Amino acid sequence: MRNLKFVSAAFLAGLSAPAMADEVQVAVASNFAKPVERIAAEFNKDTGHKTAVSLGATGKFYAQIRNGAPFEVLLAADDETPLKMSKEGMTVPGTEFTYAIGKLALWSAKPGVVDSQGDVLRKGAFQRVALANPKLAPYGLAGEEVMKKLGVFDAIQPKLVLGENITQTWQFVGTGNAELGFVALSQVAKDGKVAEGSAWIVPQNLYSPIRQDAVLLAKGKGKAAAEQFLKYLKSDKAKGIIRGYGYELP
């Protein structure tokens, strides 16, 4: 009797909700932490689904997914990893698309340290510059590219401290342990502006575009919630949020 009641209640709930509520497991590159939090909240509200977000380095997700991690969607920090995964049969082919183009910022937690032209790099009046490990993180690679183009890399190299990912890099600068560092604009931007400290938004001609691709993973094949999440990422609402954090869109 009790069971029957439960079943009918669940049935009625199912009728009233737009679709059966489901959970979608999303692996997200650290630099996209803030926007994905808002996008997921909106998505949950609009669809009744539940989004479980895991943040981390894209290279780590690659290793985890290869070894059976339960993620259904990947929002990577680059376009190479999703491509590589597609070639290795870890995704649903043809589902990858660029959801954001990352912007690099040279940032200090203190006002007046970084000028709006980035001349601070040439002057070299600092002890430490934080950079995400270029071997592991696209934003780190972009930062290295900028310093090389400006001809200051050799001078700055002894002062570099490497973050394991872009979040740790931000933390080094945010706590003042490094006076400045290369971070993702999304980490320090709010409503399209740099919220605190001082920053140089690095011009795009100094580094190769950081195209961030999303892809439906093999585990998400045929899962409605996962497919809807990717579709939602392309909606105007999501795009507005993404732009607000300083990303560009293709």
Add this chain to the structure above:
Amino acid sequence: MPPPFDFAPIWLTLRLATVTTLLLLLVGTPLAWWLARTRSWLKGPVGAAVALPLVLPPTVLGFYLLVFLGPQGPGGQLTQALGLGVLPFTFAGLVLGSTLYSLPFVVQPIQNAFEALGERPLEAAATLRAGPWDRFFSVAVPLARPGFLTAIVLGFAHTVGEFGVVLMIGGNIPGATRVLSVAIYDHVEAMEYAQAHWLAGGMLAFSFLVLLALYGPGKKILGDKS
């Protein structure tokens, strides 16, 4: 051809573990002696504080050290006033972090050894007119030898195996803060599995041998005291 093998992290790790172990003996011995013999109400709180690194995730310690030792933190203000600069991202910073992190592994075995002594050998020494320092160095320390050896081995090995704290306050600088565990992590993340296997396998073998020395022949040499 794989890239040339990088020995710097191994050398750095051994240096860090050696310096940390020596420092821990200097700091940990008096602390263990006090904990073993005091009747003060402070014994509980101090003992609990010493044991904290056993239960806290290293990220907690690393995070607080980063904030505390940073230029705005009280520790950072102090080191700057002393002309030492700020400690995160330096070898000295890693030594400090490792000392805190491995403290219970050194203090507890020594404390247990001191407690196991009891009063009698020290009282006997006192009746032979040995002063307090003499009693400590000629009676207590030699009798607590197994505890000291356990402390040295565990302190050293635990520092070699440290990861979270170093990752949080190290900044991955070759030759200064890129220790073995961080180098392995880097290789794994960058999918350089050959180098990762060399270092990780070496570490596994090293750790096993250290513990074997402690639990196997070490136990016989030291007697059953520990």
